[in-house]
Structure formats: C-alpha cells, structure tokens
Amino acid sequence: MKFFYVFHAKSIKQLTLILIAAFFTALFLFMETSIHMPVFSAKDGPKAVYKGEKDIALTFNIGWGDEKTEPILDVLKKEKIKSATFFLAGSWAERHPDLVARIAKEGYEIGILGYNYEDYTELEEGKIRQDLAKAQTAFAKLNLKEIKYVRPPTGHFDKKTLTSADRLGYTVVHWSLDSKDWTNPGAKAIVERVGQAKNGDIILLHASDSAKQTAKALPEIIKNIKSKDLKLVTVSEMMANADTSTEEIK
Template sequence: MKFFLVLNGKSIKQALIIVVAALFTAWFFYVESIAQVPVFSTKEGPKAIYKGEKDIALTFNIGWGDEKAEPILDILKNKNTPSATFFLSGAWAERHPDLVNRIVKEGYEIGILGYDYKDYTELEESKIRQDISKAQEVFKKLNVKDIELLRAPTGHFDKKTLNVAEKMGYTVVHWSLDSKDWTNPGVEVIVNNVKKAKKGDIILMHASDSAKQTADALPVVLSEIQGKNLKMLTVSEMIANGKSQSAEVE
C-alpha cells in the first residue's frame, strides 16, 4: 500500500510539471504571435500610444512660425514620401490656413497639438477640454475632417489628459524615438538619433521655426529610413488592427 501511494504522488507531481510547462509554452507562443501596440494607460481605460508593431511613423509637431514648415513639405514631396503625420496647434493652423490646406491636399495626416502651448499636466480637466475644443473649432472652420489623434502640446500628459481625450473621441499619441531636432544639436546628431529607428517606432520631429536644422537633416533621415527597408506610414495606419500592451500612467 505504501508503495502504491509513493508511485501515485510521483505521478501527480510529474503530471503537474507537464501541465505547467505546457501552459507556459502556450502562453509564450501566444504573446509572440499577437500584434502589439505598446501604450501608456490608466488602470482600466484610456490609452496613449507610443509605439506600433510595423514599419515607421514619422511625425512632425508644428506650434509656431512661418518659415520651416513649407521647406519640410517640399522635401517630403521631392523625396516621394507619401505618409507622415503632422500634429498642429490650433493657434498655428488659424494663422496658416494655406499650409494646413497643403498638408491635407498632399495626403498627410493631421493630429491636434492643442490650441496653445500649455502643459496639460498642470491644467484641470475643464481647461484641457477647453483648449482642445478651441483647436477643434479652428480645424472645423478649415474644413479638416475626421481628426482622431491628439498629442499633448508639451509632450506631458497624465490620467486627466487621457480621460478628456477619450471622452472627446481622440487617441493620445506620444513617441518612441525623439530626434532631438528641437534642441538644434547639429544635423549629424539629428541623423544619428534617427538612425536608431526600428520597426514600430513613432519618430518625433518638428516643423516649427524653433527647429532650425530639421530641414537640412530631413533628406538624410528619409534616406536612412528607406535604407532599413521600412515603409513610412501615418500613425493611424501603423496602429490599425493592433493589440495593446499597457504601462500605467499616474
């Protein structure tokens, strides 16, 4: 009888090890197989996307100035770059309707960069909503339709921002690779920063007048991306049909 009980205990232990190993293996292959769009999120709700799972998304913030945006659009056109996403502040768009119209006509995606340059983490929800609504009115007057993406003007966001954005029908978009062009570190540094780009990266660049070296760096940046055999997509194209992985935002 004792012999039987010892054998039975060993069998149960072996069976449990096999079951646990099988479950772990199944979980591993499941995680490897799903398409993922990493996100910042609150515990139970709204998300901010910062990385995709395919190709590259080149994004430009424009908040002020009337000199740098047009040369950058010229370069994108001359380099046959059909896809990019421009996050425009409402205040800038209001002052430059012709450039907004050109961005739309040339097939680039537009996202909202608020109206004024305000840090949303320092504002109450009502003030965040007010700033976004003010930008909405501008784009409505300019006949820019179906905007679904929002980027916090200073890049700083929190749960309040995510909650307001979700209620207003927007997806908050951050970035996974910062070109640092806004610091004007030199063309070579900007290019080297973007050289690090990998599949799924959302790249941050600027077309405001404060980014004085972006236009000079952009032709090489585009060549570097093309040399990686990565297609350039809009943010919306990149995140379409992706599943998400969360990192909580305080």
Template sequence: MNFFMVLSARKIKQYGLVILTALFAAWFLFVQNMIHAPVFSTSEGPKAVYKGEKNLALTFNIGWGDERALPILKTLKKEKVKSATFFLSGAWAERHPDIVATIVKEGYEIGLLGYAYKDYSDIKDEEIVKDISKAHEVFKKLNVKSIVLLRAPTGHFDKRLLKIGERFGYSVVHWSIDSKDWTNPGVEKIVENVDQADKGDIILLHASDSAKQTNTALPQLLSEIRSKNLKLVTVSEMISNSSARNEEIE
C-alpha cells in the same frame, strides 16, 4: 550574560528602526515618482499609443512660426514621402490656413496639438477641455475632417488627458524616438538620434521655426530609414494595421 543579551536586544532594535526608516523613505520616494511620472496607460480605461509592431511613423509638431513648415513639405514631396502625420496647434493653424490646406492636399495626416502651447500636466481638467475644444473648432472651420489623434503640446501629460481625449474621441499619441531636433544639435546628431529607429517606432520631429536643422537633416534621415527597408505610414495606419503598444513606461 544578561548584559550582552540586553545590549544585543538594543542593537537589534536600533538596526530595526534604521531599516524601517529606510524602507519608509524608499516607499515615499517611489510614491512621489509615481505621482509625477508620465502615465501612458490606466489599469482600466483609455491608453496612449507610443509604438506599433511594424512599419515606421514620421510625426511633425508645429506650434509656431511660418518659415520651416513649407520647406519641409517640399522636401517630403521631393523625397516621395507619401505618409506622415502633422500635429498642429489650433492657434498656428488659425494663422496659417494655407499651409494647413497644403498638408491636406499632399495627403498627410493631421493630428491635434491643442490650441495654445500649454503644459496639460500643469492645468486643471476644465482648462484642458477648453483648449482642446477651441482647437477642435478651428479645424472644423478649416474643413479638416476626421481628426482622431491628439498629442500633448509639451509632451507632458497624465491619465486625465487619456480620459478627456477618450471623451472627445481622440487617441492620445506620444512617441518612441525623439530626434531632439528642436535643440538644434547639428544635422548629424539629428540623423544619429533617428537612426536607432526600428519597426513600430513613432518618430518625433518638428516643423516649427525653432527647429532650424530638421529640413537639412531630412534627406539623410530618410535615406537611413530606406536602408533598413522600413515602410513609412501614418500613425492611424500604424494603429489600425497592428497592435499598438500602450503599456505604462517607467
């Protein structure tokens, strides 16, 4: 009898050790994932907007190139799109002041995409501040006023950018629908990716030269949006006219 009790005690101890080890490993992996996961809000402090409550926001990132932006602007005008938000890198804007002026003339909103195309999650705070400051000065010289939106150039960021953005007076903006147009998956695929958009979504598109199929996809994409009776607004309008969603995304 004692033999079996000792044996059972040993087994319980072994099983307990296995379970404890497994729990520790799971906790460690969870912590690691949390450290590397993109943070969309801090418990107390600034937040990043990725969605609203109603309407729809088209956003275009431009980081380089001089071939795609103007055709896209012409298509938007032809399609009578009055509201869109263009996130521009300072380096690109510096080289293409005429296109920046056209964006402003057409009444579209401009947001900041930093200066150089840097991954903010990989650089130090002071480097982020320097990059944003440099972009800020570029747009100031181009007489583009009242920029209130900031987007991480690569889309990767953490809570540091939220705090830095707040210091500059910018709202950090992400997206809820990724068209993946920069991968050039085909016009139909781009339209399909955007077709899932609904009220409050912020759509990511590109007007850089790497996105070769975006302009061709735009008319069909816009037709699908209109068929849902969704109104296009700028990101700022979406933020001001509704309660924007900014909770943490897993």
C-alpha cells in the same frame, strides 16, 4: 598565492556613500530620460499610444512660425514620401490656413497639438477639454473634421489628459524616439539619433521655426530608414496594420 584585504571602517563608510550617490544619480538620469513616457497605472481607462509593431511613423509637431514647414513639405515631396503625420496647434492653424491646406492637400495625416502651448499636467480637466474643444473648432472651420489623434502641446500628460481626449473622441499619441531636433544639435546629430529607429517606432520631429535643421537632416533620415527596408506610414496606418503598444498612465 593568497591575498588579504584589510578594510577600515572609514573606507567602508566612504564606499557606501559613493554607492548611494551613484544610485540616486542613475535614478535621476533615468527619470530625466523617461519623463515623457507613459507609466503603468490602473488596468481600465484610456491609454496613450507610443509605439507600433511594425513600420515607422514620422510625426511633425508645429506650434509656431511659418518658415520651416514648407521646406519640410518640399523634402517629403521630393523624396516621394506620401505618409507622415503632422500635429498642429489650433492657434497656429488659424494663423496659417494656407500651410494647413497644403499639408491636407498633399495627403498627410493631421492631428491636434492642443490650441495654446500649455502643459496639460498643470491644468484642471475642464481646462484641458476647453483647450482641445477650441482646437477642434479651429480645425472644423478649416474643413478638417475627421481628426483622430491628439498630442499634448508640451509632451507632458497624465490621466486627466487621457480622459479629456477620450471624451472628445481622440486618442493620445506620444512617441518612442525623440529626434531632439528642436535643440538644433546639427543635422548630423539629428540623423544619427533618428538612425536608431527600429520597427514600430513613432518618431518625434518638428516643423516649427525653432527646429532650424530638420529639413536639412530629413533626406538622410529618409535614406537611412529605406536602407533598413522599413516602410514609412501615418499613425493611422500603423494602428490599422498591426498591434500598437499602449501604456496606462496615472
């Protein structure tokens, strides 16, 4: 049996418009989900680390508030997790030296989350270095002088950011899996999202007051990671134990 299809010019035009609209919609969604990820650029120059070859690195950003950090530290202590990396804003660290001291005392790695909460892609290179240097001074006053890593405050960065961090002796660390915990979607949703973690992932979590459900989700997150026989490490341990993925950026 043969079938014959008749296409009218009007129908073809409508179909073409639909396909074009679908393409640009898909492109927009891709860019939205990829906006924080580094992009390829020139071969030379500093790069951002965002993924390792093995193990899992839990990283926590803290920019403001004093209510959610201790519950998260309590969970890590209860679950006997010795390795995690905290990226702290310099201005926050100055206001909460007791919390900084506890993070350091309990053996967790500390990185810099800038000083002020500013989008580095909107700043000139000199202003970026100024912000990082101000954070560097704040941490030095708290007797934290061996910091190796920087995470831009808003997560956005460009070549200026990488160059500024490199000139001050820091490596920019991004992430490969965003928990979206700051949107407070519910502990179950956070657990499910982080449950997608695979070997080598650097996971973004928050210990600021804006992330109200992270501490509640954390025990199940840890349980799931252990059930996959994945080891929890600091960013430094991940970089030392295996090759890391880096992306060059414009």
